[in-house]
Amino acid sequence: MATSPDRTTGEPRDLTAHLMDQAMGHLFSAALRTAAQHRIADHLAEGPRTAEQLAAATGTHAPHLRRVLRYLATRGIFREDTAGAFQLTPTAALLRTGVPDSLHDGVMMMTDDLFRRTSADLPEAVQEGGTSFERLYGAPLFTYLQSEPDTRRLFDDGMSSLSAAVDEAVAAVYPFPATGATVVDVGGGRGGLLRAVLRRHPQLTGVLFDQAPPLAHHLLDGDELKGRWHVQEGDFFASVPEGGDVYVLKQVLHDWPDEDCRRILRSCHRAMAAGSRLLVIDSVLPPGNAPHFGKTLDVAMMAVVDGQERTAEEFATLLSAEGFRLTRVLPTSAFPSIVDAVAE
Numbered sequence: 286m287a288t289s290p291d292r293t294t295g296e297p298r299d300l301t302a303h304l305m306d307q308a309m310g311h312l313f314s315a316a317l318r319t320a321a322q323h324r325i326a327d328h329l330a331e332g333p334r335t336a337e338q339l340a341a342a343t344g345t346h347a348p349h350l351r352r353v354l355r356y357l358a359t360r361g362i363f364r365e366d367t368a369g370a371f372q373l374t375p376t377a378a379l380l381r382t383g384v385p386d387s388l389h390d391g392v393m394m395m396t397d398d399l400f401r402r403t404s405a406d407l408p409e410a411v412q413e414g415g416t417s418f419e420r421l422y423g424a425p426l427f428t429y430l431q432s433e434p435d436t437r438r439l440f441d442d443g444m445s446s447l448s449a450a451v452d453e454a455v456a457a458v459y460p461f462p463a464t465g466a467t468v469v470d471v472g473g474g475r476g477g478l479l480r481a482v483l484r485r486h487p488q489l490t491g492v493l494f495d496q497a498p499p500l501a502h503h504l505l506d507g508d509e510l511k512g513r514w515h516v517q518e519g520d521f522f523a524s525v526p527e528g529g530d531v532y533v534l535k536q537v538l539h540d541w542p543d544e545d546c547r548r549i550l551r552s553c554h555r556a557m558a559a560g561s562r563l564l565v566i567d568s569v570l571p572p573g574n575a576p577h578f579g580k581t582l583d584v585a586m587m588a589v590v591d592g593q594e595r596t597a598e599e600f601a602t603l604l605s606a607e608g609f610r611l612t613r614v615l616p617t618s619a620f621p622s623i624v625d626a627v628a629e
């Protein structure tokens with residue numbers, strides 16, 4: 286039997302089971318979706334429940350549910366106690382709905398057909414190049430979403446959910462101007478980041494710029510921020526709002542190949558005064574073999590949008606080609622970093 290020492294325990298590890306377990310990663314993803322779809326974490330929020338109790342509460346099949354939860358418990362999602370009841374773990378708690386750090390909608394998006402079908406196309410993509418999404422759905426993602434309102438909602442729900450933890454981390458770590466200044470969030474989705482920034486920095490005002498659907502469901506309501514922001518619809522390949530002091534591109538450049546990124550950067554540069562800042566918030570890929578969520582996202586971007594995650598050097602090159610100078614890369618407590626640049 287082929288073995289190798291386990292990275293954490295040093296015990297010999299059966300490589301056959303290990304590799305086959307990895308080969309069946311799609312099952313893990315489906316199990317996670319099952320738990321999210323049936324809102325199992327919401328039902329465990331008040332305390333441990335047996336599979337029978339959970340099945341009665343969710344209208345599911347108890348023996349099947351138990352086996353799926355037992356499988357998830359092997360990866361730290363839920364824990365089965367000796368009495369056969371399941372409990373939340375810190376990771377499983379993120380599957381709850383209606384809590385500020387909920388990843389429920391992010392999991393529903395990432396395990397949707399949108400990502401499942403395109404991931405399954407990976408061998409063909411590597412054979413032929415190109416974007417799996419376009420091959421399978423007949424149009425680029427953001428064009429397709431224009432005529433598919435349900436999928437657009439799923440995407441915007443998912444992005445807002447994935448963004449929530451990142452938004453607070455960025456608002457907390459970046460030294461935004463101490464006196465009145467305007468932050469323009471370009472491709473800002475529903476505005477979770479802008480809301481986090483404006484809440485934490487009462488001296489700032491904001492503009493949320495995106496396509497119509499996310500703007501229609503923006504998250505900037507409420508008296509607290511009244512009069513400090515407005516939304517503007519448009520196409521960032523054509524132009525972006527002028528007059529801001531800090532421009533933000535969060536998880537926007539990773540959706541596009543270099544030539545399209547340069548068009549977006551050009552629009553920003555045209556709207557910006559020399560000396561104003563551009564924050565590119567994306568994964569910054571580290572060298573080496575260490576696991577990094579950006580390396581997973583990179584393959585997803587390849588399949589879904591012809592985009593890519595980038596290294597600091599790649600960002601510096603891209604930015605300097607359009608008149609920006611990268612001044613530093615600020616890590617955040619979340620997976621993306623802030624690539625801080627100045628318009629020259």
Ligand SMILES: C[S@@+](CC[C@H](N)C(=O)[O-])C[C@H]1O[C@@H](n2cnc3c(N)ncnc32)[C@H](O)[C@@H]1O
Binds near residue numbers: 496499521535
């Ligand atoms: C991956 S999402 C990121 C959203 C948000 N910044 C976040 O981090 O949650 C990319 C955003 O770019 C917007 N977008 C795509 N094409 C655009 C275009 N041509 N003009 C303006 N916004 C666009 C999408 O609507 C979407 O909200």
